Amino acid sequence: MIYLQLFWEYFKVGLFSVGGGMATIPFLYDLSTKTGWFTHAQLADMLAVSESTPGAIGVNMATYVGYTTAGFWGALIATIGLVTPSIIVILLVAKVLEQFRHNRFVEAGFYGLRPASTGLIAAAGVTVFMIALMNTDLYEKTKDIADLFRWKGCLLAVAVLVFSNWVKPTKKWHPIIFIGISAVIGVVFHFAGV
């Protein structure tokens, strides 16, 4: 019963990811490895689409992953699964708001949880890095270290890094603009190698 499984998996994502959209990504990579419902590369593409469309990234990702896995109903069920723990937890917490926020144990729990969540997202970043910027298949064949990296991609990555962090007008730009420009560069310079 794929719908039930999808709901349960997404319920877990909603319950254990703390800190918004990006925090769901490590769980989705884990889900991909575990079930084979979609590939790691597909996940990177879904993330890009989710970032460039209206709505919260986490919700967009849930809809997209659900749709890829099981069509329209999959999209609906994955998204409902994602928000169910939020609804339950918030409805409970809303009644004891002040005690919850300043509870010593809650604060201490989040003190440990936040760096872990950051570490998980960084690890998911490594997975996308290997897909986008490395070519392990080609390296296996040729054993030439120069073939291990996709050099055009690396150049673009450095450019996006510099322009999105340190160059004056562009660092204020919305991520969608960088995604759009990267897409165009990918088409013009044949990034997929085809």
Add this chain to the structure above:
Amino acid sequence: MKELWNLFIAFAKIGVMTFGGGAAMLPMLQREIMDKHHWATEEELMDYYAIGQCTPGIIAVNTATFIGQKRKGTWGGIFATLGIIFPSLVIIIILAGIITNVSDLTWVQNAFAGIRVCVVVQIFNAVVKLSKKSIVDKKTLIIFIVVFLCSVFTEISPVWFVLTAAAAGILLKQWEVRKA
């Protein structure tokens, strides 16, 4: 019933106008919830938003549920949440259908190969930004490094890292209190 419908519409609007969720949502919340409907004051809004960040789940969804609940109880929470997810459902389902059909085209594959490079950098930027608030001392730095390495080199589910890290946080803080 009319109130519930108003909640749904207000949050659907916020959903449409928010790109990226989280912090990007705040100005839209202020405009719809504070200025237009007067459902919350600035301080209340910041409180709800803070709670949304430190409870499990997506920040935008948590904040919506919270405001809906304050306004109209359990059903208010549910309708506000349905409102915030509604635009995503419609837009992504349509887009996903289109992208699935064109994904074999050469230029689409090239475009996504370029986009993925951009995604790497954006995840990196997100990590840097998050680390400023999450890695605050040596202990949190160690938690970050251990979780990062274990997650890269093992297949352990993220659930275990989250649970262990929360427990570690509580133990570390307890230990600090005892020492002092």
